[in-house]
Amino acid sequence: MLLDKTISELKIGLLKGEFTSVDLVNECYRNIKTINPKVNAFITIVDQEIALKKAKEADKKLKNANSLLLGIPFVLKDAYLSKDLLTTCASDVLEDFIPPYSATVYKKLEDAGAILLGKMNMDAWGHGGSSENTDFGPVKNPWNLERVAGGSSGGPAAAIATRMTSFAIGEDTGGSIRNPSAWCNTTGLKVTYGRVSRYGCIAYASSFDSVGPMGKTVQDCAYILETIAGRDPYDATSSPQPVPSYIQKLSESVKGLTIGLPKEFFREGLNEEIRNSIFFMAKELKKLGIKIKEISMPLFDYGIPVYYLIGPSETSSNLARYDGIRFGQGRENFSEETMRRIMIGTYALSAGYYDAYYRKAQQARTLFVREYQKALAECEALLMPVNPTPPTKIGELMSDPLQNLLADVYTTSQNPVGVPSLAVPCGFTKDNLPIGAQIVGNMFSEDILLRIGFQYQQVTDWHKKYPILK
Amino acid sequence: MKTKLSQGDIQHVAKLAKLPVSKEQLKKFYEQLLSVVGYMSKIQKLDTNNVVETSQITGLENVFREDEIDEKRLLTQDQTLANTKRKYKGYFVVDAVFDNE
Numbered sequence: 001m002l003l004d005k006t007i008s009e010l011k012i013g014l015l016k017g018e019f020t021s022v023d024l025v026n027e028c029y030r031n032i033k034t035i036n037p038k039v040n041a042f043i044t045i046v047d048q049e050i051a052l053k054k055a056k057e058a059d060k061k062l063k064n065a066n067s068l069l070l071g072i073p074f075v076l077k078d079a080y081l082s083k084d085l086l087t088t089c090a091s092d093v094l095e096d097f098i099p100p101y102s103a104t105v106y107k108k109l110e111d112a113g114a115i116l117l118g119k120m121n122m123d124a125w126g127h128g129g130s131s132e133n134t135d136f137g138p139v140k141n142p143w144n145l146e147r148v149a150g151g152s153s154g155g156p157a158a159a160i161a162t163r164m165t166s167f168a169i170g171e172d173t174g175g176s177i178r179n180p181s182a183w184c185n186t187t188g189l190k191v192t193y194g195r196v197s198r199y200g201c202i203a204y205a206s207s208f209d210s211v212g213p214m215g216k217t218v219q220d221c222a223y224i225l226e227t228i229a230g231r232d233p234y235d236a237t238s239s240p241q242p243v244p245s246y247i248q249k250l251s252e253s254v255k256g257l258t259i260g261l262p263k264e265f266f267r268e269g270l271n272e273e274i275r276n277s278i279f280f281m282a283k284e285l286k287k288l289g290i291k292i293k294e295i296s297m298p299l300f301d302y303g304i305p306v307y308y309l310i311g312p313s314e315t316s317s318n319l320a321r322y323d324g325i326r327f328g329q330g331r332e333n334f335s336e337e338t339m340r341r342i343m344i345g346t347y348a349l350s351a352g353y354y355d356a357y358y359r360k361a362q363q364a365r366t367l368f369v370r371e372y373q374k375a376l377a378e379c380e381a382l383l384m385p386v387n388p389t390p391p392t393k394i395g396e397l398m399s400d401p402l403q404n405l406l407a408d409v410y411t412t413s414q415n416p417v418g419v420p421s422l423a424v425p426c427g428f429t430k431d432n433l434p435i436g437a438q439i440v441g442n443m444f445s446e447d448i449l450l451r452i453g454f455q456y457q458q459v460t461d462w463h464k465k466y467p468i469l470k
Numbered sequence: 471m472k473t474k475l476s477q478g479d480i481q482h483v484a485k486l487a488k489l490p491v492s493k494e495q496l497k498k499f500y501e502q503l504l505s506v507v508g509y510m511s512k513i514q515k516l517d518t519n520n521v522v523e524t525s526q527i528t529g530l531e532n533v534f535r536e537d538e539i540d541e542k543r544l545l546t547q548d549q550t551l552a553n554t555k556r557k558y559k560g561y562f563v564v565d566a567v568f569d570n571e
Binding site: 234 | 518525
């Protein structure tokens, strides 16, 4: 299958004329037709004729273009505004919302000649870690259709794993790119806050939200990031830091780098098979000349409260704009999980509780910034689990709201701090369910994380495994 | 400081957030939020004396732009009204804020 190839391989094949962008797009639609009814990854599928028209244009331009992604098919999490194309954020509130403008990330990819195939299923508003909190039916895990795909970017991860697309753009507020990547055996990068413009990205928690690449490999993520990163005058929080050539830096040496294993992330509560896989990954990294050292991050236990006080506070404010007057349906259409998060946030911000919850959490956030700074002063990166368990059964997390929140325990503390984190496949359980690990680095150290991940994928083949659907 | 959440608090919060919540939902949300807020309350144990708050982590301050109209971003009146259910002569229609006696 053409779609087993990495972006770099696809680019070479396109340039040599071995196949065309039209071939690629047709292969995606064949897969969408047979696979999507089983996994429910798409909310909106772009009309095949529209995608093919763009593919034909790309094929004409191939010879004399220097775009990294020309003619490559992709999908967007349905949290990104796409002009004249339905955008729901997986909520009935936006069941018929047609945006009048496009998100910057989408515009950049369109300008690069990448071809949009669809808008993907997710937890509504990003509120969840399993893609079950959606008004469009849960996304099923392609490795086991009775299990969840992870979330909130579950649709994008499931579509990459099953070759319905070459790559995707996800959004990560507290693990939403990393968690489904780990559970679907794909690769995903939560970028440094501000590395990629959030303009046109439907806001969950504005000071945590980060827009990032999801793909089959680390190298794919480097290709995507190099295209989408950079300052955007429409997003004042986007960073003026120059964008390096992530692709060129992939093969620089990793010898002598130090990676920390924070012991608090490996204590009870972590599934044994996941722990073993990550320790095994650490051994592989050692063989590459990387030093591994155990470190301590004692604030670990406070990560969930900080995230689940500030995140809902910001979401209660962001979602106040959905009044059903200018666009969308009324507030009675929010799901119960979303109503709960709005209420937790409203409570944490309300008179009499503000100091005890919201202000306290913002102070604790400062302590987390310091804790990560300290840990990353003695190491270039940290290696951690992504999920505490393998993919859960559909319905399992939804029955207990608190357990649902605790499933994010390893991925929530990075967002309040802003640091980047790369999720890569690192093994399978004995039941053939994927396991992922995350590599966390200093602010704007995506180049180092991608380099470590790339070289790890040169000596392992977990990322090459894909699900066979029954 | 009162830390124990009451059913009245939930009703109040739902009203502040303009969420229509039925009596049965109120009871359910109360039980659920009691356990969630109870769990999050463990943050009280953390010593944050003299710690400043962090509200954003961009490292940026005072991001300015020229005070000029960016015509590329202007929407027409039709585009602006395209998604509304209720419009009248080019206006959005909203419910009255004050009742007429």
